Amino acid sequence: MDARSTFQAILTHLPLLAGVGRCASGPDEHLVLLNRMALTRALLAIRQSEVLMRYFDDISLGEVVTLSPRQLTEEDSLRFCNEFDRLPVHLDPAQAEKSIYGQLIASGLHTLSLTASMVVDGFLVHTSMTGASGMEGVRWHRPVTLPNCLSVRVSVLEKKPPKPGKNYGVLKCMLETSDQTGELVMSATVDYLLGVRA
Structure with a gap:
């Protein structure tokens, strides 16, 4: 286009x-x-x-999409953790300093949520995605320090054609989130349901 x-x-x-x-x-x-x-x-x-619109048919096995980075500030982290993940290592500087991390770190749930948001905004919004059937192998490889800038890479690992009577296929994708130094901080695989061309 x-x-x-x-x-x-x-x-x-x-x-x-x-x-x-x-x-x-x-x-x-x-x-x-x-x-x-x-x-x-x-x-x-x-x-x-x-x-x-990109349909299931338009996406190639092995395709890789690198998404625009997104900032993660300490204020963003505190706001999220105050509501969803109230561990001291995320909220209390004094407690965090005594932890194995030595400082406040972002919640892994926040990293996962940001990753999902970036994938929707930068990839899925341009497809015929109608839902997802599951997420597997979520791993947090290293702590996300604050502030930070996260980037996400989406890799298409597998394409499962529609079952009889269904109008969508399954796209298995690997999501890899990296911090501002390029280090991998989180990974997961997701099965997205994408409509096929009529």
Whole structure:
């Protein structure tokens, strides 16, 4: 898909981005404020219009996708851990300093959640993915120090064609998350369900 077609698709679905907030600088001028939810709705609408859709049939065995990195701040980590993973090593600097890590570290659950979010935003949103049937072999290889910048690589390990009567195949992918030094911090395999071309 070329840049012109992409731009036209975004313009077509631009009304979905409005309504979040606006400020007028003139009678006919408005600045549309975007947030993550509105942008996701627009991307999903574009996907559903099949402008960017990739089906099970379009993805090759052995394909590797490297996703854009995402920042992880200490504030982000504390916010997540206060709600979902209240271990002292994630929340209490004094306790963390006495631990085997010597400092605050991010929750492995937070790393997994960020990985899933990055895979959706950078890969799955452009496919016919309808769900997932399982995750296996989740490993945390080393602690994620704070602040950090995580990147994810998705590798297609296996393609299982649709079973009789089904309109989707199974895409087994390896997810590998690395920190800002390039060290592997987490890995897992996921079975994604992708629709096939009609």
